[in-house]
Amino acid sequence: MKDGKGTYRCGADGAWEDILTLSRDLPVCVPDCALKRDTASSRIIGGRNAQLGQFPWQAHITTEDSRGAGVLLHDKWIITTARLLQEVDLSQVVIKLGTTSLREENYIQGEPGEVFIHKDYGNGTIDNDNDIGLIKLKNKIPIGENVQGICLPTKEAHFHISHRESDHHVGIVAGFGQTEMSRISSRLLFVEVDVVEQQTCREAYQKRYDRVVSENMICAGHAEGGRDTCTGDAGTALAFLDAKTNKWFIGGIASWGSNCGDKHYPGVYTRVSNYLDWIENIIKNN
Template sequence: VVGGTDAQPGAWPWIVSIQDPWEIGTGHVCGGSLISPQWVLTAAHCFIEARHITMWRVVIGATQLTQLGPEAQVRNIRRLLVHEHYSNISERNDIALLELDQPVQCSYYIQLACVPDAWLRVSELTTCYISGWGSTTARSGGSTDVLQEAKVRLIDVNLCNSSQWYRGAIHTHNLCAGYPQGGIDTCQGDSGGPLMCKDNTYDHFWLVGVTSWGKGCARAKQPGVYTSTQHFYSWI
């Protein structure tokens, strides 16, 4: 996350770190969201070149990846379900599910995310956040040790698709979020993680998007692009 701040432990209790043991450092590759005790929602593009997926690990309840506290739980992946119409060229249907080898125990630090059905008016939600262990600067790749968070706004998809912005590359099942002027955005390593918006009436968050792609990070008129969870509710 570019332009974010350190998240407090337990702030986003459904966020997970998906890790490849053959990568350097913590092995963090992508984020994801726990939607049931044994299933994680994430992005399909995280697994384009993945091998030995059952050796990968999923860390739940973490804040600092190099120092997992007793509240963190680690699981392996039993199976990966990538959307059957995912395209890595157009990034259509960039959504995937991971089944964990064992269910996780919920706690103060580990909770399930709420996926909205067709009735929620997502476009009317005004208080939204992104979170992840991805790059904190647009130029450097890699991940960051302490979970980052930032407040963003949903951006009208028609504006996001306009000639000065993404020029028709945004699909009907995408959301755009960030700021017209840039400065705050998801970046490499945040993929698969959550775009979360607070309910307008009740005190809880909706998992409205899965971090998918963007042109660079935090550029003006090039906000983060997310897969709409509402659009894929029945698939999930």
């Protein structure tokens, strides 16, 4: 139940009613999200095989001319990058959930009904700024042990993400993208990445590629390199564990980068906390 309040009974006419108020307006039922499961420690690029149910929010998305990832929210919405959804033909979009192998036929398929791209994506002077989009599915996804939405953060301080040890500074990413062998993986892989100090990341990309890392972005990788998302991973979650609830929340969405696994140029992720109002408004009004 969304607000966690109320006690209900079956009324004389067979309808549910609130014991205190006699109201028949039932509360909204929101599926639970991303409870922590044992995750083997690993320090994609540099990844190891995921087990079924370890990343129950993971979605693999293919379009007419591209492939990437998405992240299940609740049971009818998927969050991903705007880039993957631009000018997409929904009849050509295939969404697979509840699997760790693209060679298996045992998966749950999500049927896209409508897509929403942030209105400021591609309209500014900064490449890949506001790289966020939502897919509304035609039907609800059956939630279970192996398929479950990830939690969204709130604006509370304890969800803050930075390179500082006092904040969420180590995240985990999973995907079917390109590996260090330069091949697309048929198995779901995962790896831990460290959040990189914003100014360090900004200066590296500005100096070498003349690209801007905005405040709408998070950089994550590893000081020695070799841990990263890569081609085919765009749209996957940079997930963090909330110690208060023992649940995973999505802090970032894999967006762009350079030279997968290069220690000087970490992966760049859309900072989800900057778009909470946008996400809420889209879902509420659609």
